[in-house]
Amino acid sequence: MRNRIQELRKKRKVTQSELAEAVDVTRQTIISLENGKYNASLILAHKIAQYFEMQIEEIFIFDQEGENIC
Amino acid sequence: MRNRIQELRKKRKVTQSELAEAVDVTRQTIISLENGKYNASLILAHKIAQYFEMQIEEIFIFDQEGENIC
DNA sequence: AAAAAATGTAAAATATACTTGACATAAAAT
DNA sequence: ATTTTATGTCAAGTATATTTTACATTTTTT
Numbered sequence: 001m002r003n004r005i006q007e008l009r010k011k012r013k014v015t016q017s018e019l020a021e022a023v024d025v026t027r028q029t030i031i032s033l034e035n036g037k038y039n040a041s042l043i044l045a046h047k048i049a050q051y052f053e054m055q056i057e058e059i060f061i062f063d064q065e066g067e068n069i070c
Numbered sequence: 071m072r073n074r075i076q077e078l079r080k081k082r083k084v085t086q087s088e089l090a091e092a093v094d095v096t097r098q099t100i101i102s103l104e105n106g107k108y109n110a111s112l113i114l115a116h117k118i119a120q121y122f123e124m125q126i127e128e129i130f131i132f133d134q135e136g137e138n139i140c
Numbered sequence: 141a142a143a144a145a146a147t148g149t150a151a152a153a154t155a156t157a158c159t160t161g162a163c164a165t166a167a168a169a170t
Numbered sequence: 171a172t173t174t175t176a177t178g179t180c181a182a183g184t185a186t187a188t189t190t191t192a193c194a195t196t197t198t199t200t
Binding site for chain 1: 156157158159160161
């Protein structure tokens with residue numbers, strides 16, 4: 001699963017700190033999400049989607065149906 | 071945050087075990103989600119949404135903007 | 141009414157999301 | 171060129187999601 005956070009954030013010229021504060025998490029969390037360290041929780045995903053005024057599915061991309069790693 | 075899993079599941083006459091298997095989690099997880107014990111992860115929310123052929127936001131309801139408990 | 145299927149509870153274990161703090165480097169501003 | 175602002179890394183700690191197992195209760199089927 002990948003996400004378009006960094007892309008959207010830069011497009012709107014918003015800083016990691018600003019986004020972090022807006023959605024009420026640490027800057028560290030934003031960094032980790034942008035760099036694919038882990039996935040956002042549903043609540044955080046929702047807050048981020050609201051911030052960008054988009055649907056969750058437009059920001060978080062769940063490619064190839066079978067999400068298998070094997 | 072509440073969800074419509076149980077409602078949708080019953081409407082389609084599908085059992086907890088069946089849904090659990092379909093989205094690849096334990097029956098326990100479905101029970102806990104339906105009974106509001108905790109929130110689904112983003113990936114699970116997505117799998118469930120796909121199962122019901124709906125958008126995540128149509129199934130998981132994030133009421134009153136300020137999600138504050140205080 | 142008895143058997144079977146579906147739902148629920150509880151607790152311990154593991155996995156993953158998120159925080160905190162301290163420090164390093166890159167980019168932008170003065 | 172040097173200060174400031176933005177981005178990144180690392181590690182340890184806390185919180186929350188998910189699994190596993192075993193058992194209890196309710197609902198449905200026969």
